[in-house]
Amino acid sequence: MNPSDKLEIEQIVQELQALPLFHFSLSSKELFHSNFLAWICQLYPNILGKVFADSLNNNQATCEIDHVCREHQNSDLKIKYTHGETLVIENKVKSLPYLHQLREYSLKNPDANFILLSLIEPTSVEFDYNQESQQIIIPDKPFIWHYLSYGDLAQKLETILLEIFRENNYHGQLLDEYIQFIKYLHALQSFFQINDPENTLFCNGNIDKLREIRFHDVMTKSWYSQLTKLLKQRLKAEKFDINRNWEEIKKGEITVNSDMINGKGYCEFYYCIKNRTSCLNNGQEIGGTIILGIQIDYYDVKVSWGYWHDKIKGRSIAEKLFNEKIWFDLSLIPGDAQEYPIRKDKIFNQFDQGSFLYRSKRLENTITVNELIDLMMKYLYIIQEREREIEAVIEEVLISESGR
Numbered sequence: 001m002n003p004s005d006k007l008e009i010e011q012i013v014q015e016l017q018a019l020p021l022f023h024f025s026l027s028s029k030e031l032f033h034s035n036f037l038a039w040i041c042q043l044y045p046n047i048l049g050k051v052f053a054d055s056l057n058n059n060q061a062t063c064e065i066d067h068v069c070r071e072h073q074n075s076d077l078k079i080k081y082t083h084g085e086t087l088v089i090e091n092k093v094k095s096l097p098y099l100h101q102l103r104e105y106s107l108k109n110p111d112a113n114f115i116l117l118s119l120i121e122p123t124s125v126e127f128d129y130n131q132e133s134q135q136i137i138i139p140d141k142p143f144i145w146h147y148l149s150y151g152d153l154a155q156k157l158e159t160i161l162l163e164i165f166r167e168n169n170y171h172g173q174l175l176d177e178y179i180q181f182i183k184y185l186h187a188l189q190s191f192f193q194i195n196d197p198e199n200t201l202f203c204n205g206n207i208d209k210l211r212e213i214r215f216h217d218v219m220t221k222s223w224y225s226q227l228t229k230l231l232k233q234r235l236k237a238e239k240f241d242i243n244r245n246w247e248e249i250k251k252g253e254i255t256v257n258s259d260m261i262n263g264k265g266y267c268e269f270y271y272c273i274k275n276r277t278s279c280l281n282n283g284q285e286i287g288g289t290i291i292l293g294i295q296i297d298y299y300d301v302k303v304s305w306g307y308w309h310d311k312i313k314g315r316s317i318a319e320k321l322f323n324e325k326i327w328f329d330l331s332l333i334p335g336d337a338q339e340y341p342i343r344k345d346k347i348f349n350q351f352d353q354g355s356f357l358y359r360s361k362r363l364e365n366t367i368t369v370n371e372l373i374d375l376m377m378k379y380l381y382i383i384q385e386r387e388r389e390i391e392a393v394i395e396e397v398l399i400s401e402s403g404r
Contacts, residue, residue: 009191009206012184013213021174021181026214029093033117034076036178037089038068040164041079043171047163049081055113055146056085075105078112085113089144092118094218096225096259099244106143106173107255114145119185120222122147139244151186154179169270185215192219194226197369201227217260224265227296228258231267231373238377243272251275254380268295269376270306271383271392290394292319292327294302294379295358299365301333303379304358311354317397318357322347326389330361332378334371338360 016022025032041048045065053063058081069078077089088109090102097116106114116122116136122129128137136145157179165172191206201223210216235242235254243253249272258267270293288309295302305327307314321327330339339361340360341349348357363372383390 006038009188011208012187013209013339016181016184016213019177019184022184023175025181030076030091030095033093033182034070034089034091038070038077038282040171040175041065041068044160044164044167046162047167051160052087052089052115054079055115055148058083058085068214071082075109076111078216085117086111088112089117089337090119091117092116093121094119096120096221097122097136100348102136102145103138103143106138106141106145110141115148116145117148117150117153119150119189119218120225121149131286138240149186150182151189154183154186188215188219189222192223194223194369197230197373199368200366201369201372217263220265221258221260224258224260224267224296227369227372230357230369231269231376232256232286234373234377235269238382249291256292264298266297267296269293269380270304271380273383273387274394290314292383292390294376296363296376297360299363300360301330301363301375302358302360303328303330304356305351306356308355313398315348315354315357317394319347320357320393320397321390322391324389326386326393327383328359329382331365332375333361334367334375335362335364337364 005379021036042065049063049065062083063085066080066082069080070076075088076091079087079089081087086109088105090097090105102116106112121131122136128139129135130137136147137143138145148320157166157175161172161175161179188210189219194201207216207219207223208304226280227384232242235256241253243249243255245319246255246257249255249270251272251274253272254269254311255272256267256269258265260266270291272289272291274290288307291306293304293306295304304317305314305321307317318328341347350357367375
């Protein structure tokens with residue numbers, strides 16, 4: 001069966017389960033792929049050299065690999081060519097790429113060329129990704145990383161398959177099976193694309209079909225990563241300032257993120273309401289960074305408040321904002337679902353040991369992607385509209401409690 005044909009997801013799962021290489025990969029997915037590529041590059045340096053040649057400055061069809069390093073300076077794969085160039089490959093199968101990782105590898109290898117080999121297309125707000133050129137720009141220097149999907153890798157490997165067969169029939173069979181394997185992985189992506197924002201986000205039963213092959217988490221990350229990308233586009237269109245670095249966020253800026261925690265995907269934004277140095281009393285800092293935001297956590301919307309400087313003062317501020325109906329209003333969320341927490345003596349749930357406080361409400365599973373983004377934007381505009389009220393409450397609590 002050819003993976004390029006349109007298959008049902010059940011067929012793809014069955015085909016993957018029939019491949020020995022797929023089962024060998026399950027114990028450590030990223031390591032398996034990096035090790036396989038390192039093995040075949042070392043064994044056939046003259047043939048494999050041209051597979052990645054279009055990411056080199058010296059784009060020669062005769063590029064020959066000199067040697068391959070695994071896990072050198074934390075990079076997954078480093079290929080050195082006989083003509084002097086170096087290629088660093090960062091491999092992502094089950095995880096998302098992050099700016100600090102790519103920047104770190106770039107700074108350690110400033111003269112190298114770079115490939116991000118990833119099952120999930122990069123959509124992080126941290127860096128600029130040009131979908132047409134398939135290049136990621138790492139700001140500051142800048143460094144350029146070439147994005148290579150597993151589907152594109154399969155096509156590249158197909159161009160040298162016959163040569164490997166001529167050299168060694170068994171190795172050719174292994175490479176052929178590997179190509180089929182990564183084609184099927186790439187094909188899974190088509191079932192988890194947000195092609196129409198008017199479709200519902202949550203009603204995708206395909207995710208359950210991937211649990212038996214332990215790939216449901218990968219596609220969940222992909223799903224929420226796409227939602228984050230659409231939210232980012234909306235924020236940019238409406239002229240909001242997005243800070244790529246969570247730790248450097250300043251007043252009036254927004255940070256956007258997606259990932260997976262406790263088996264559930266999430267998409268979130270946070271708006272910085274106060275800088276570290278903006279809450280002053282007698283010239284001394286009495287408060288740290290304060291953020292408000294929304295997290296879409298599977299079916300739940302979490303209306304959140306975050307304050308790391310002092311958890312006790314943070315809770316006092318959050319309670320005052322709640323009691324005065326300035327923040328934590330869940331009435332905008334459609335449907336008549338129960339609000340949480342439900343205990344009368346408990347106003348908030350929390351995570352990060354109390355640094356984040358939140359109230360939540362279950363979403364209707366019929367909500368569309370566009371409706372979900374509209375909902376997040378409504379809460380963002382509420383923060384802006386009530387910014388002075390929020391700041392006044394913060395100052396009042398911080399100053400009153402600083403004298404205790």
